[in-house]
């Protein structure tokens with residue numbers, strides 16, 4: 329069984345003459361333990377696809393099987409619950425809470441999942457240590473560089489041991505060297521068995537991944 333299976337998944341924004349077919353009906357699957365990149369020009373539907381995969385948005389049609397369960401049409405509460413436990417998401421702009429310490433930021437998903445306080449703090453510290461920030465636990469994101477913030481976001485995404493990590497242009501706000509370090513962390517995670525699906529328009533990363541999905545005007549033209 330594939331970790332992810334999309335069957336005829338589409339997303340249309342708006343309706344009538346103003347309708348935008350951001351993602352045309354798409355079939356694809358992602359196997360556990362692979363590093364996948366979604367490529368395509370600006371406006372080709374990459375974020376739309378990632379938002380579907382991350383249950384941040386609902387498809388207009390189709391089935392989305394995550395670990396065999398159809399999650400395409402769920403109540404808001406069920407969608408939040410699955411997103412919290414099964415999916416780790418990393419954004420271009422990090423989306424950290426600037427008034428909280430990085431330890432608190434990493435604790436956040438575990439708080440939602442009801443992880444006991446002691447266990448939560450221990451795991452958050454472990455995850456931050458693993459991304460090289462073990463000596464900065466009490467710092468706030470504003471005291472860190474962009475690359476460090478993205479490391480915090482990766483640690484946070486891993487907090488609830490998700491089935492899949494999704495990243496939308498994770499290196500988009502970083503210089504080349506720092507971006508490469510983030511890709512290096514993804515490689516380590518994939519080597520440990522994690523599944524990473526990354527949206528990027530940086531063709532340099534083609535050689536870094538095991539699988540390429542390419543979008544053009546809402547159509548998957550390569551997979």
Ligand SMILES: Nc1ncnc2c1ncn2[C@@H]1O[C@H](COP(=O)(O)OP(=O)(O)O)[C@@H](O)[C@H]1O
Nearest residue numbers: 341348350368369370371372373374375376377
């Ligand atoms: N909320 C929205 N409402 C209307 N159109 C949207 C919305 N989000 C994205 N689109 C449109 O859908 C298409 C795909 O967008 P997007 O998935 O963001 O592309 P990418 O991430 O590849 O740049 C674009 O034409 C974009 O303008």
Ligand SMILES: [Mg+2]
Nearest residue numbers: 374375376496
């Ligand atoms: Mg985008």
